[in-house]
Amino acid sequence: MFEIFDDFVWTKQKKIITKNKHGIPGLGNFSYFNTNSASPPPPMHYHSDIIEIHCILKGNHYTHIEKGGSITAYALTGNQVFLTFPFELHNNGNQPLAPCEFYAFQIAIDDPSHILGLDIVYSRKLVRQLKQLPNRHMLLDPTSISLVRSAFAWFSQFTPDSFMTGSQFLSCFLFSIQSLEPVSDKLVRYPDNRIKKAIDYLNVNIQESLRLVDLADASGYSLSHFKTKFRDEIGITPAEYIIMQKIDLAKKMLIDTQTPITEIAYSLGFSSSNYFCTVFKKIMNCTPSSFRNNNGYIV
Secondary structure, three states, X not given: OOOOOOOOEEOOOEEEEOHHHHOOOOEEEEEEEEOOOOEOOOOOEOOOOEEEEEEEEEEOEEEEEEEOOEEEEEEEOOOEEEEEOOOOEEEOOOOOEOOXXXXXXXXXXXXXXXXXXXXXXXXXXXXXXXXXXXXXXXXXXXXXXXXXXXXXXXXXXXXXXXXXXXHHHHHHHHXXXXXXXXXXXXXXXXXXXXXXXXXXXXXXXXXXXXXXXXXXXXXXXXXHHHHHHHHXXXXXOHHHHHHHHHHHHHHHHHHHOOOOHHHHHHHOOOOOHHHHHHHHHHHHOOOHHHHHHHXXXXX
């Protein structure tokens, strides 16, 4: 179970400006790709506290998102934007990365009070709007494309002033996303029926101390075959999937309730509060208490 972050690159076909290059609060990588050949797809991965935005200008781009045991496939074409949200498992399925031209950037919401140089009120408002978007796949209008192009052009000058100017173009684009026209072409694919039974068993017993053998029994597969089949169908190992589902539920409990962290840990089947906090921090890059403090007021 892992996150993927690209390193700084500056070629004709691939330009990636990393956070340590621009230093803008709340902005991760800002990238431009213009490829003329296919490349292998990335593995299934997630981002713990990042909203990732892809703006497709030309060509085709595919995204698969796993949630609750089903995989939703999206086909993106030119002049479309697509968002993936924190903690969502996603990749390109088995499709290679097709030749295309697009911009991509990451909004880190671990500290929603400091995004793109905005003051605390506008920063929180932007994060709230992005998290509550009714659609993740939308048509790009000429104004939106111009804003993103201008933002990257300013960032490409690599000066403190140009980075700040570019971030304001990004802010304008992000505040306008909610007015874009949605695209509805998703295709939901369910995994192997036996794997779905195991996931259903997991969802019912998520607050128990689950063993892989229990999930394998629910599926009807042997343990070794279950582990192989699960990874083939879902994209990560069953052990990783169990942890992700438990942490996802923990996030909801931290935000929506005042339940003590120790009680949350034990209610989710963790052996101790310390172990829960260690796992939570490894996945979310922050402690449960800091997550509650930073997110309770924007959900």
